[in-house]
Amino acid sequence: MIRRLLSLTGGEQGTQLRRAVWCLGAAAAVQGAAFGVLLPVLRALVSGEPRRVWPWLAVLAVAVAAYALLHNRGVVAGRRAGYALGGVLHERLGDHVVTLPLGWFTTTRVGSLGRVATQNVMSVMGVPGHLLDPLAHAVVTPAAVVAVLLFTDWRMAVGALVAAPVVIAAHRWTGKLVQRTDQAADAAAAEAGGQVVEFARNQPVLRAFGRSAHGFALLDDALVSSRDAARRMLRTALPGLAGFVLAVQTAFTALLVLGATLAAGATVDVPAIVVALVLAVRFTEPLLSAAELGAALRMASGSLDRVEAVFADRALPEPERSAPTGPPAIEFDRVRFGYDDRPVLDDVTFTVAPGTTTALVGVSGAGKSTVVRLVARFFDVGAGAVRVAGADVRSLRTADLLGLIAPVFQDTYLFDTTLEDNIRVGRPDATEDQVHEAARLAGVTEIVRRLPDGWQTRVGEGGTRLSGGERQRVAIARALLKDAPIVLLDEATAALDAENEAAVTTALATLARGRTLLVIAHRLSTVVNADQIVVLDGGRVVDTGTHEELLARGGRYAGFVAQRENAQGWRIATGQK
Numbered sequence: 001m002i003r004r005l006l007s008l009t010g011g012e013q014g015t016q017l018r019r020a021v022w023c024l025g026a027a028a029a030v031q032g033a034a035f036g037v038l039l040p041v042l043r044a045l046v047s048g049e050p051r052r053v054w055p056w057l058a059v060l061a062v063a064v065a066a067y068a069l070l071h072n073r074g075v076v077a078g079r080r081a082g083y084a085l086g087g088v089l090h091e092r093l094g095d096h097v098v099t100l101p102l103g104w105f106t107t108t109r110v111g112s113l114g115r116v117a118t119q120n121v122m123s124v125m126g127v128p129g130h131l132l133d134p135l136a137h138a139v140v141t142p143a144a145v146v147a148v149l150l151f152t153d154w155r156m157a158v159g160a161l162v163a164a165p166v167v168i169a170a171h172r173w174t175g176k177l178v179q180r181t182d183q184a185a186d187a188a189a190a191e192a193g194g195q196v197v198e199f200a201r202n203q204p205v206l207r208a209f210g211r212s213a214h215g216f217a218l219l220d221d222a223l224v225s226s227r228d229a230a231r232r233m234l235r236t237a238l239p240g241l242a243g244f245v246l247a248v249q250t251a252f253t254a255l256l257v258l259g260a261t262l263a264a265g266a267t268v269d270v271p272a273i274v275v276a277l278v279l280a281v282r283f284t285e286p287l288l289s290a291a292e293l294g295a296a297l298r299m300a301s302g303s304l305d306r307v308e309a310v311f312a313d314r315a316l317p318e319p320e321r322s323a324p325t326g327p328p329a330i331e332f333d334r335v336r337f338g339y340d341d342r343p344v345l346d347d348v349t350f351t352v353a354p355g356t357t358t359a360l361v362g363v364s365g366a367g368k369s370t371v372v373r374l375v376a377r378f379f380d381v382g383a384g385a386v387r388v389a390g391a392d393v394r395s396l397r398t399a400d401l402l403g404l405i406a407p408v409f410q411d412t413y414l415f416d417t418t419l420e421d422n423i424r425v426g427r428p429d430a431t432e433d434q435v436h437e438a439a440r441l442a443g444v445t446e447i448v449r450r451l452p453d454g455w456q457t458r459v460g461e462g463g464t465r466l467s468g469g470e471r472q473r474v475a476i477a478r479a480l481l482k483d484a485p486i487v488l489l490d491e492a493t494a495a496l497d498a499e500n501e502a503a504v505t506t507a508l509a510t511l512a513r514g515r516t517l518l519v520i521a522h523r524l525s526t527v528v529n530a531d532q533i534v535v536l537d538g539g540r541v542v543d544t545g546t547h548e549e550l551l552a553r554g555g556r557y558a559g560f561v562a563q564r565e566n567a568q569g570w571r572i573a574t575g576q577k
């Protein structure tokens with residue numbers, strides 16, 4: 001475990017960790033040795049010459065002082081190493097996560113990353129911070145005691161040595177029993193925790209459909225599984241824990257009996273037997289805490305596994321230098337792609353000419369979002385190639401590729417800061433005038449006028465103070481400010497009121513001017529006005545052309561248009577979509 005921690009840290013933190021290990025190990029050994037000095041102290045006291053006790057008391061005092069010093073330094077170094085480890089792990093997680101492809105960031109992964117960065121890192125920090133000290137006492141002190149017993153009475157030392165394998169075997173057995181059920185209990189508890197969060201997050205939906213806590217089957221099931229797993233763990237672990245305590249106590253009793261027998265036979269003097277018995281207590285006491293420490297260590301080791309699993313996820317390979325790029329076209333060349341080996345796109349080929357707009361249409365699940373994600377290299381294709389500005393996306397460095405692209409996705413995330421700062425995300429070094437101009441073109445200025453503190457109004461976590469249409473206008477302003485030659489757009493499916501609809505249409509028209517647009521289109525006006533429409537079905541391109549061409553050919557596109565017209569007809573009649 002320490003070796004694994006050392007491999008994750010380096011330099012200063014590694015030195016602190018090593019110092020903690022050495023100091024606490026030495027402190028525990030000195031403590032064991034200090035008990036050995038008890039023998040000459042006792043012998044001097046019963047010898048009738050109490051003056052002989054002083055030198056030994058001086059030795060004892062030195063040992064106690066050395067213990068206090070080493071222990072203190074070890075504990076401080078351990079705490080420091082713990083905090084430093086937390087800092088290093090957070091920093092490394094941050095550095096690593098930014099290299100991961102965008103496709104890595106699914107809701108599940110982001111959720112578990114949250115657990116890794118908090119619970120798991122805390123648990124790993126606890127190893128040098130809190131576990132090392134009792135661990136050193138549980139392992140080194142009994143070993144030192146046996147060494148001292150060798151000098152006070154070798155027969156008791158042999159007795160303790162014979163007991164050691166029994167105790168170790170019992171410890172291993174308990175560990176295995178607990179480990180088997182521990183992981184299942186951990187996973188069930190994590191699942192239950194996730195479901196509680198899900199349950200809280202989805203209260204509006206659940207309440208709208210009249211579902212109480214008891215009606216939310218997923219949460220019920222997760223809680224029942226968690227409780228069952230915890231019970232199973234207790235049932236399996238209890239005999240092991242009881243067996244371990246029994247083994248330690250038996251070893252202790254055997255040592256007591258051995259000591260008493262030796263004393264009764266007068267083969268050892270009274271001070272030696274008193275010291276031996278004190279040592280027997282010191283031998284067994286820390287061992288008893290070993291079971292608990294074992295469980296804590298296993299938990300920390302599981303946490304470390306999860307931290308290492310994040311580090312094991314690799315960034316997509318990048319070239320040293322980006323290939324040269326040309327005009328901002330997008331090309332899909334016989335692209336095949338699947339998530340987890342499940343084919344999603346098959347033989348997808350189309351080209352978006354520079355400065356033109358291509359609308360992707362198709363039923364839900366046809367693969368439209370996947371196509372857009374492949375342009376931004378969320379994932380690498382299974383076969384074929386995606387080219388942006390004439391270069392295979394795999395031959396461009398991530399920063400260069402993303403520099404060419406401005407995304408306007410549906411789930412636009414707004415930070416809980418001012419509107420101005422949120423737009424500035426598009427180009428951090430933009431002047432105030434540039435930000436305001438982008439905002440004007442995207443129709444954000446109207447929103448600003450309504451807000452209580454104007455530009456300085458905070459938009460709430462995730463932009464909760466803005467409507468869906470308003471959030472999309474902010475996203476368009478960001479894209480305008482970034483001024484990238486290619487825009488990837490996932491049009492809002494959410495209902496837009498008349499004001500938002502008009503504002504978004506105008507903003508999109510501005511955005512499209514002079515740029516290459518690939519848009520997942522939901523609004524009929526966007527589709528009709530596109531230079532090219534690509535119809536996807538079941539992960540294949542089934543038709544390509546302009547609105548008139550496709551309509552003339554009939555087929556799936558005609559069905560799509562009829563369906564949209566119906567939807568919009570209903571919208572016009574009722575005043576909402």
Ligand SMILES: Nc1ncnc2c1ncn2[C@@H]1O[C@H](COP(=O)(O)OP(=O)(O)OP(=O)(O)O)[C@@H](O)[C@H]1O
Pocket residue numbers: 106339340344362363364365366367368369370371
């Ligand atoms: N991250 C993912 N992991 C696994 N499967 C995925 C993932 N994202 C999408 N899929 C699957 O890939 C297929 C295509 O999904 P995609 O989101 O590209 O379709 P879409 O046409 O954009 O659908 P919608 O209009 O509903 O967003 C679907 O079957 C979907 O379940």
